[in-house]
Amino acid sequence: MPTASPFAGMSDLVALGHALRGLRERCGLEQGAVGFDAGLSRNYLHMVEQGQMNPAFVVLLGITRTLGATLPELIGDYQRELDLIDPHAGHDVPLCPTPEALAYLERLRARSARLKAAKARRAASRMRSWT
Numbered sequence: 001m002p003t004a005s006p007f008a009g010m011s012d013l014v015a016l017g018h019a020l021r022g023l024r025e026r027c028g029l030e031q032g033a034v035g036f037d038a039g040l041s042r043n044y045l046h047m048v049e050q051g052q053m054n055p056a057f058v059v060l061l062g063i064t065r066t067l068g069a070t071l072p073e074l075i076g077d078y079q080r081e082l083d084l085i086d087p088h089a090g091h092d093v094p095l096c097p098t099p100e101a102l103a104y105l106e107r108l109r110a111r112s113a114r115l116k117a118a119k120a121r122r123a124a125s126r127m128r129s130w131t
Helices: 011-026 031-038 042-049 057-066 071-085 099-126
Strands: none
Touching (some): 011 042, 031 042, 031 057, 057 071
């Protein structure tokens, strides 16, 4: 049996689970049939629909294709569910690039420049004169 995701209960996963369940129910299909055709266990699909598992992208593709749906359709349903569950979800995520990200990139560039300079010095010290 798979272990629950450390993100279990997050509004994003719950909204995704609700969207998947709604899509499956609109198709009039049972979890066992969808799970079988998507190559998943019924228990795994149940945990995804409950927001207890964070499915991989290819798993979502498999489920939506099994249901005869598309990812944009699923994402639209997900967004509507998320707006109902947690209208402020994601508003605390900073837009990139943050000052911290820019400082990090600057430190990486400086380190890279130092390493290139050290490599060039080592190469120069190994060169022999032919005269």
